[in-house]
Amino acid sequence: xxxxxxxxxxxxxxxxxxxxxxxxxxxxxxxxxxDFVILEKGGSVGGTWRDNRYPGCACDIPSHLYSLxxxxxxxxxxxxxxxxxxxxxxxxxARHFDLGPHLRLNTAFADAEWxxxxxxxxxxxxxxxxxxxxxxxxxxxxxxxxxxxxxAGIETFPGAVFHSAEWPTDFDATGRRIAVVGTGAxxxxxxxxxxxxxxxxxxxxxxxxxVLPKFDWPIGALQRAALRHVPGYRRLLRASLYWLHEARxxxxxxxxxxxxxxxxxxxxxxxxAIPDTALRAAVTxxxxxxxxxxxxxxxxxxxxxxxxxxxxxxxxxxxxxxxVVTASGERVxxxxxxxGTGFQVVESLKRLDIRGVEGxxxxxxxxDGPAAYLGLSVPAFPNFFLMLGPNTGLGxxxxxxxxxxxxxxxxxxxxxxxxxxxxxxxxxxxRAAAFDRDTQRRLRTSVWARGGCQSWYQDLTGRVVALxxxxxxxxxxxxxxxxxxxxxxxxxxxxxxxxxxx
Numbered sequence: 471x472x473x474x475x476x477x478x479x480x481x482x483x484x485x486x487x488x489x490x491x492x493x494x495x496x497x498x499x500x501x502x503x504x505d506f507v508i509l510e511k512g513g514s515v516g517g518t519w520r521d522n523r524y525p526g527c528a529c530d531i532p533s534h535l536y537s538l539x540x541x542x543x544x545x546x547x548x549x550x551x552x553x554x555x556x557x558x559x560x561x562x563x564a565r566h567f568d569l570g571p572h573l574r575l576n577t578a579f580a581d582a583e584w585x586x587x588x589x590x591x592x593x594x595x596x597x598x599x600x601x602x603x604x605x606x607x608x609x610x611x612x613x614x615x616x617x618x619x620x621x622a623g624i625e626t627f628p629g630a631v632f633h634s635a636e637w638p639t640d641f642d643a644t645g646r647r648i649a650v651v652g653t654g655a656x657x658x659x660x661x662x663x664x665x666x667x668x669x670x671x672x673x674x675x676x677x678x679x680x681v682l683p684k685f686d687w688p689i690g691a692l693q694r695a696a697l698r699h700v701p702g703y704r705r706l707l708r709a710s711l712y713w714l715h716e717a718r719x720x721x722x723x724x725x726x727x728x729x730x731x732x733x734x735x736x737x738x739x740x741x742x743a744i745p746d747t748a749l750r751a752a753v754t755x756x757x758x759x760x761x762x763x764x765x766x767x768x769x770x771x772x773x774x775x776x777x778x779x780x781x782x783x784x785x786x787x788x789x790x791x792x793x794v795v796t797a798s799g800e801r802v803x804x805x806x807x808x809x810g811t812g813f814q815v816v817e818s819l820k821r822l823d824i825r826g827v828e829g830x831x832x833x834x835x836x837x838d839g840p841a842a843y844l845g846l847s848v849p850a851f852p853n854f855f856l857m858l859g860p861n862t863g864l865g866x867x868x869x870x871x872x873x874x875x876x877x878x879x880x881x882x883x884x885x886x887x888x889x890x891x892x893x894x895x896x897x898x899x900x901r902a903a904a905f906d907r908d909t910q911r912r913l914r915t916s917v918w919a920r921g922g923c924q925s926w927y928q929d930l931t932g933r934v935v936a937l938x939x940x941x942x943x944x945x946x947x948x949x950x951x952x953x954x955x956x957x958x959x960x961x962x963x964x965x966x967x968x969x970x971x972x
Contacts, residue, residue: 482506482884483593483603485579488517490857490873491609492560493538496567497877500540503884507603508569509595511578515564518613519556524637524656525663527553530684530766534697534704535711535868541566542704544697550686550766581823582606584852589893589961591853604893607880608822609857612936615814615821617926619651622788629792629805634660635813643667649794649804651786653679657810658765662773664808672780672802674794677762677923678755680736684766716942718866722760722917723939729917732759743771752783760865761921815926815936819860826851827896839933841906843956844948846876847897852960855880861909862945863927863936865918871942879949883957894961901956912939 482498484491487510498506514520529536533546536556541563547555564570578596585592591606616633624631632638634656644667650657651674658681665671697704721732736759744750753774755762774781785797793801819840824832827850835848842848845862846855857876864872887895913919913934918927927936938945 479602480507482605484508484607486609487515488611492563493873494877495569499567508573509577510575516557516560524634524660526659531868545694583825605853607855612815613813617811617814624789627789631807633809645669646806647804648806650808652811654810654812658767658770662769665773665776670778674782678753680759681765681770715867729758757923758917758921760917761923762925839929840935843897843902843905849899849902852894852896860935875946875949891963892959893963895957896960
């Protein structure tokens, strides 16, 4: 494919080459559509599985469910995939579907503006390139902007300071005195690894997470052979994993009785793992299981009970040279500070510099909180789709299910545009508003809204903007079904112009 030159037109422009961008790119190739470009700010594909390389980094969804249904891998080494395997898998996906010619690596998105006269998007990159795109898709994901708390005096610290998503390749924990700030999903994985070599590790915990056992094991050669050669076995395994995880939705959206049972289960796990009563009390959450992200680990609680580990719950007041000073005045000497504080989820979406009809800014359209029809389409932003947009995250099942459903919806929309001769389509404001009202109504009774916590699932007002409150099966059906009036045609394609599709 001839490289796209500045100001050349492309039918579909995708921002991001993580799971979402690669899935959509692969789906376009399968559709016969090859007039698309994927912008990627990094030097390779992979997104969060390229950037996060901390010790112990792994997924908490089984391998055969955390992979594309149309791009399976029969030879996963473990039940739960590790970061190196996931990164290698995404590179395999890019190679298998011949996405290389479509990739523009080391090319960061800057801004986009809708041109009503030409019915296309003008997209600028940070290095000054300009693309004209008939359709624009944000596939940036939610976990790519590290959240770093503002701590007074941190600039005076003489040692290493870094976020888990920015892990130095040459970092050696041997003999170090480490201060870990935060107990996010990443910290749950790297803390046990660091305790094996560090002289001391102090964990500064603001809010304790619920941590359940991770039933992980190597996948043997016999099962890998069956996955590769026995017809239907892989689909049966994936289906069983799907329904096993889908059933967990009942805990999060069911009544208080289920939540009480789930809490007691979590408390029993902590009691078995931590004999010390004071430490047990410190790491037992005060909110319902599921209100924040439920984490999986077999070695986190035992690591906290190790003799070289201390847990501090009083909060950090400041840093003075090589000491972390707590709110109670305690001083902890350290030579390394590591943030395990997660990512800016809501703000990363609102920060997108995208201007729609009559210059309307996406951030302004979301001044009352991010919202989109199916999490995909926003009124006044024609031919623009979000992957993993508002209210499409999951607390109970594989995110890949949502990604595939969204890619399918976008491909179907492109197909419909081609058949109807539409140059530009836009979701109706009434349909988008109705969808958001229904979603928020269902969320109000969920554990994510009523579980007694604040989390990254919510915006500053407490509105849950990250998660989908219903079955993934229903979401898939909604994405596959196109009702009359879902999109309105706001511009027709001139007969002499190219239209989208093969």
